[in-house]
Structures are given as structure tokens and as C-alpha cells.
Amino acid sequence: MKKQNAMKSDWIATASTLSKALPYLQRYDDAIVVIKFGGHAMGSDEAMESFARDIVLLRQVGVNPVIVHGGGPMINEMLDKLSIQSDFVNGKRVTDEATVEVVEMVLSGRVNKKIVQAINAQGGKAVGLSGKDAGLITCTQTNPDLGFVGTPSEIDTSVLHTLFEAGTIPVIAPLGAGANGETFNINGDTAAGAIAAALKADRLLLLTDVAGVKDASGEVVTDITADQIRELTKEGVIAGGMIPKTETALAAIEGGVRAVVILDGRAPNACLLELFTDHGAGSIIRR
Numbered sequence: 320m321k322k323q324n325a326m327k328s329d330w331i332a333t334a335s336t337l338s339k340a341l342p343y344l345q346r347y348d349d350a351i352v353v354i355k356f357g358g359h360a361m362g363s364d365e366a367m368e369s370f371a372r373d374i375v376l377l378r379q380v381g382v383n384p385v386i387v388h389g390g391g392p393m394i395n396e397m398l399d400k401l402s403i404q405s406d407f408v409n410g411k412r413v414t415d416e417a418t419v420e421v422v423e424m425v426l427s428g429r430v431n432k433k434i435v436q437a438i439n440a441q442g443g444k445a446v447g448l449s450g451k452d453a454g455l456i457t458c459t460q461t462n463p464d465l466g467f468v469g470t471p472s473e474i475d476t477s478v479l480h481t482l483f484e485a486g487t488i489p490v491i492a493p494l495g496a497g498a499n500g501e502t503f504n505i506n507g508d509t510a511a512g513a514i515a516a517a518l519k520a521d522r523l524l525l526l527t528d529v530a531g532v533k534d535a536s537g538e539v540v541t542d543i544t545a546d547q548i549r550e551l552t553k554e555g556v557i558a559g560g561m562i563p564k565t566e567t568a569l570a571a572i573e574g575g576v577r578a579v580v581i582l583d584g585r586a587p588n589a590c591l592l593e594l595f596t597d598h599g600a601g602s603i604i605r606r
């Protein structure tokens with residue numbers, strides 16, 4: 320009963336957001352919006368449900384959403400259980416052979432299917448795949464010191480267009496294939512950026528657990544330029560997991576994405592508010 324009441328109030332909140340959004344619904348008709356759903360942003364069942372509802376609504380108003388997910392905390396949990404030690408360098412996991420097997424199992428298995436199921440439970444038709452399916456992402460090794468961490472070198476988006484035409488929502492785990500049959504672990508933000516650039520997406524949304532990119536005083540910079548990002552990174556204000564996000568944003572803009580937004584995916588109706596209101600949400604980086 321308690322859960323039903325909570326669901327009812329979630330729907331009322333969504334309906335109220337949508338009524339404000341009505342004048343803007345044409346804005347993204349037939350647009351491609353790539354959404355990176357980070358492991359921290361999907362932390363609770365409520366966050367997963369609210370995200371899934373937003374995605375189904377986006378599809379219903381004519382947007383083509385593409386979900387690229389992370390799952391770092393879930394990988395950590397499994398590596399801990401298996402007593403496999405793991406380190407990060409500049410937000411990227413050092414990935415040996417044993418680690419890449421766990422990464423694939425957790426991302427392509429548990430996390431991917433959980434998101435697919437959540438979207439389907441809201442009335443959508445999601446299809447789960449990884450960058451290894453249909454040649455979607457081919458990788459080269461990022462840096463020998465990081466082991467099986469990949470940098471996308473080629474993206475074949477044909478499978479995504481087939482899925483759009485079928486009215487389905489692609490949900491992509493960030494893994495890629497190497498030229499010699501290796502499996503590469505790709506940072507979720509990097510994978511989302513590469514896919515968004517290959518699709519020349521209208522928007523790339525990077526959902527995380529902070530309201531946006533913060534400056535030295537802890538304030539979110541709502542409209543941030545490439546120069547500001549470089550400066551804040553040099554000063555060490557942009558650090559840790561925010562580094563792959565801002566790097567991705569700059570590369571995506573250069574690759575032809577119209578705008579990238581870094582925002583809090585745990586906030587109710589985060590995606591709808593960003594796309595369908597004038598004030599938006601989070602930090603926007605424009606071309």
C-alpha cells in the first residue's frame with residue numbers, strides 16, 4: 320500500500336513536470352538523445368524506476384533515446400566478493416584478464432538486464448546489448464598500464480538505426496571488441512560519448528550523483544565552456560570520476576554532438592526537466 324502510494328505520487332510529479340513541458344515537446348521530435356546512466360545514479364530501486372519512466376515517456380513523445388550504462392559500484396562489489404583487488408587511474412579501472420571477465424559478467428549480465436527490465440516494466444520495449452554486438456564498438460588499447468581498457472576506434476551504428484525503426488530502446492553495456500578478439504572494458508562515459516558522436520546526437524546526457532560540474536567554491540557551473548573545463552582540470556578542481564565525464568563532453572562536442580549535459584540522475588524527472596524546460600538541469604557544454 321505504501322509502495323502504491325509512493326508510485327502514485329511519483330506519477331503525479333511526472334504529470335506535473337510533463338504539463339510544464341508541453342510547449343516544448345516538439346523540440347526533440349525524432350531527435351537522438353544518448354543518455355549515460357552511471358552506477359551511482361542507479362543506486363536505488365526508486366532511481367531506477369524513475370529513470371525508466373522518463374525514458375519510456377521520451378520514446379512516447381518521439382525521441383530516440385539510446386542508453387549507455389555504467390555499473391562501477393556493482394563491479395566493485397563482485398570483485399570484492401571474489402577477492403580481486405582493483406585500482407583506478409584518472410577515473411579508469413586498471414583491468415587485467417581476471418577483472419575484464421568480471422566486468423563483462425556484471426555489466427552485460429546483471430546491470431544491463433536490470434535496466435532493460437525496468438524500462439519494459441514501464442511499458443517500453445528495451446533491447447540490451449554490449450558494444451561487442453553487431454560490431455557496435457571496436458577498440459584499441461588505451462594504455463598498456465591500464466591493461467584491457469579500450470578506446471573506441473570504430474563505431475558501427477547500423478544496429479542502433481534498426482532498433483530505432485523497430486520502436487525499441489537500445490541499452491548498451493560499455494564493452495568493446497579488439498582486433499585480435501580481446502574484450503575491452505570501456506569507461507561508460509567514454510563509450511557514451513563515442514556513440515553520441517557517431518550518431519551526431521542532438522544531446523548527450525551524462526547522469527551522475529552530483530548536480531553538475533562544480534567550481535573551486537563548490538558552486539555548479541550551469542553553462543560551462545571548454546576553456547573553463549581545461550582550467551578547472553589543471554587546478555585539480557575537476558578530479559576523479561569527473562575527469563572522464565568532462566573529457567567525454569569535449570570530445571563529443573568536437574565529434575559533432577550539439578550539446579552535452581552533466582546532471583544528477585537521481586533527481587526526479589531529471590531527463591525530462593533537462594530536455595523540456597528552458598532552465599534545464601546540471602552543467603551544459605555547447606558546441
Ligand SMILES: Nc1ncnc2c1ncn2[C@@H]1O[C@H](COP(=O)(O)OP(=O)(O)O)[C@@H](O)[C@H]1O
Binds near residue numbers: 358360531
Ligand atoms: N569539479 C567537480 N564537480 C563535481 N563532481 C566532481 C568534481 N570533481 C570530482 N567530482 C566527483 O566526480 C563524481 C562523479 O563521478 P563518478 O563517481 O565516476 O560517477 P558515475 O558513477 O555516475 O559515473 C562525483 O560524485 C564527485 O565526487
Ligand SMILES: CC(=O)N[C@@H](CCC(=O)OP(=O)(O)O)C(=O)O
Binds near residue numbers: 357388391411468
Ligand atoms: C575503464 C573503466 O573504468 N570502466 C568502468 C566501466 C563501468 C563504468 O564506467 O561505471 P560508472 O559509470 O558507474 O562509473 C569500470 O570498470 O568501472
